[in-house]
Amino acid sequence: MTSSDDATLRLLHERYAQPLWRYAFSLTRDSHQAEDIVQETLLKAWNSPRILDEPVEEVRGWMFTVARNLVIDQSRSARSRHERSIERLPDQPAEDHADQIFDEILIHDALAALSEPHRQVVVLAYYGAYSTQQIATELGIADGTVKSRLHYGMRALKLALQERGVTR
Amino acid sequence: MSEHEKFAQWDAAYVLGALEPADRRLFEEHLENCERCQGAVSELSALPGLLSRAHDPEEVTALVPQPPADLFEKTARRAVSARRRRGTRLVLLAAAAVAVILGIGLPFLLRPAAPGPVLALQQVAEQSLSADVGFESVAWGTRLNIDCDYPAGYEFGDANGPWSYALLVTDTKGSTMQVATWKAVPGKKITLQAATSLPVDQIAEVTVKTLAGLTVLQSPMDKNLLDQ
Numbered sequence: 071m072t073s074s075d076d077a078t079l080r081l082l083h084e085r086y087a088q089p090l091w092r093y094a095f096s097l098t099r100d101s102h103q104a105e106d107i108v109q110e111t112l113l114k115a116w117n118s119p120r121i122l123d124e125p126v127e128e129v130r131g132w133m134f135t136v137a138r139n140l141v142i143d144q145s146r147s148a149r150s151r152h153e154r155s156i157e158r159l160p161d162q163p164a165e166d167h168a169d170q171i172f173d174e175i176l177i178h179d180a181l182a183a184l185s186e187p188h189r190q191v192v193v194l195a196y197y198g199a200y201s202t203q204q205i206a207t208e209l210g211i212a213d214g215t216v217k218s219r220l221h222y223g224m225r226a227l228k229l230a231l232q233e234r235g236v237t238r
Numbered sequence: 239m240s241e242h243e244k245f246a247q248w249d250a251a252y253v254l255g256a257l258e259p260a261d262r263r264l265f266e267e268h269l270e271n272c273e274r275c276q277g278a279v280s281e282l283s284a285l286p287g288l289l290s291r292a293h294d295p296e297e298v299t300a301l302v303p304q305p306p307a308d309l310f311e312k313t314a315r316r317a318v319s320a321r322r323r324r325g326t327r328l329v330l331l332a333a334a335a336v337a338v339i340l341g342i343g344l345p346f347l348l349r350p351a352a353p354g355p356v357l358a359l360q361q362v363a364e365q366s367l368s369a370d371v372g373f374e375s376v377a378w379g380t381r382l383n384i385d386c387d388y389p390a391g392y393e394f395g396d397a398n399g400p401w402s403y404a405l406l407v408t409d410t411k412g413s414t415m416q417v418a419t420w421k422a423v424p425g426k427k428i429t430l431q432a433a434t435s436l437p438v439d440q441i442a443e444v445t446v447k448t449l450a451g452l453t454v455l456q457s458p459m460d461k462n463l464l465d466q
Contacts, residue, residue, distance in 0.1 A: 079317055083310045091305040092298075105306060109313045113320060170291065177292035195256040196286065197294035202251050203258050217251045224250035224282050237284055 079116050085126065086133055087112065089175055093134055096171045097141045107144075111137045127234060134175075138168045173236065180230035188223030191216055242272055249278040253286060308366065311389060319358035319370045354438065355463030359446060359455035366392040367422070369455055371405075371444050373463075379435035382407075382417065382444075387427045394422035401448050407434050408443040419449065 090111055094104035111133050115121050121129060181189055194200045194208065202216040209216075231237045245268045251257050252265050269275050292298075306312075354374040361368070372383035384405060388394050395401050400422040408414045418432035434441070446455040 075317070075321070076314070079314055080310065083313060087305060087309060091309070092302050095302050101303060101306070105309060105312070108305065108309065109316055112313050113317055116317060117320075174292040174298070177288060178295045178298065181295055192254075193295065195251065195254045196289050197296075200256065201258050202256050202261070205256070214247075218247045220250035220254065220256065221247035224253070224285060228282065228285060231285075231288060237288060 075116075078122060079112070081122060082112050082115050086115070086130060089130065089179065090133060090137055093171060093175055094137050094141065096174075097138070097168060098144075103141075103144065107137050107140045110140055131235070134172055138172070141168070176234045176236050177231070180227060180234055180236065183230045184223055184226050187219055188226055191219045192223045192227060195220060241268060242274060244268075245272070245275055246278075249275060250282055253279060253282045255286075308389070312361075312368070315368050315387065316358060319356060322356055322370070355460070357444060357457055357460055357463060359444060359457045361454070362456045363452055363454045365394075365454050367394065367403075367446070367454055369446055373438045373441065375438050379433065380438045380441065382432040382434065384418065384430050384432060385427060386420075386430070388422055388424050390425035392424065394424045400424065401450070403454070404447050404449060405432055406445040406447060407436065407441055408445070409436050410440050410442045412442075414445075 087108060090108045091104060094107040094111075095101065098104050098107070114136055115129065115133055124132075181193065184192065190209070191205055194205050195202070200208065202213050202220070205216045206213045228237070245265055248257065248261070248265050252262065252269075257265060265275075269279065354372055356370050356372045359369045359371060366389050367386060369384060369386045372385075374381040374383065382405070386403075402419060402421050404416050405418040406414050407417050415434065417434050418430060420428070420430055441459050443456065443458050445453060447453050
């Protein structure tokens with residue numbers, strides 16, 4: 071492997087291994103399988119010329135598709151290996167969850183792209199079901215500041231979701 | 239402060255249901271007559287539905303384990319053996335092109351089998367050892383060139399010293415024979431050779447076990463490699 075090959079692989083790993091891992095693990099619930107899928111997806115990307123020139127969002131979408139297909143292939147071949155001995159597998163097929171998990175990862179990624187003060191108030195208000203007063207007490211800031219951070223934070227979130235193709 | 243200015247930043251808190259009941263009533267009263275706030279609210283109205291498609295990020299982080307620390311190293315090792323396979327094919331293609339230009343017959347070029355296909359063995363057990371096996375067809379059977387990588391920072395042994403390993407070859411009829419044994423050399427890449435009387439196209443599977451009997455690496459023969 072030449073040093074530029076090595077650098078490309080390292081960069082791909084830095085940019086995409088974490089979200090790919092979360093995606094693959096959420097789909098398979100199996101560390102070994104997830105690891106194999108992440109490796110194979112990264113290698114496919116590494117073998118594609120000029121992959122690093124493409125926009126990060128597009129490459130990520132492409133990689134998630136590759137990873138998802140690998141998961142589906144594996145679950146199909148596992149099913150065909152088992153179909154004689156087990157009538158019905160207890161697990162849902164991977165296909166059912168893939169879109170949902172894909173969305174979830176993009177939404178989490180969009181939240182993570184917000185500034186910390188914005189992310190904090192949005193997460194507390196939505197997932198914590200806190201009121202502005204409760205957030206103000208929790209963080210030791212004025213109620214007006216909470217409303218203002220939510221106002222800008224939610225607009226930043228909308229933009230981040232649009233950039234990731236979750237909404238238009 | 240105009241009435242609108244007072245409420246201009248309440249839109250998101252309202253959409254998220256985060257306004258205190260008294261604030262919510264005030265905002266709704268204002269909203270009835272303020273087109274700007276109506277527009278601001280409708281801009282954000284899709285977001286709670288989208289957020290509902292994801293769990294609380296902090297909860298999810300707690301559920302998904304961290305990827306293995308050596309994920310990059312393992313990927314890089316797979317990359318090396320993938321490229322090596324492709325490299326062999328490219329060299330052969332290039333040589334074939336030159337041969338055509340020089341008017342040399344292709345069968346002549348294709349006949350020498352060395353170095354032959356290389357198989358990157360798949361990890362079966364939780365061990366950091368990786369190995370590639372090259373198959374070289376010779377008159378008496380197949381020479382196996384084994385590259386083993388014992389990455390630094392891992393134990394490949396115990397109080398009794400370094401572990402010993404064996405390479406086993408299974409033929410297409412299902413019988414297995416041991417063709418080599420060796421000791422681990424932590425932190426080093428080692429190369430060793432083994433031999434079998436089997437022709438390469440009768441090798442069905444290659445396995446590395448510890449002498450204690452644990453299967454560490456195993457791969458079926460890749461038929462595509464033989465066609466190269």
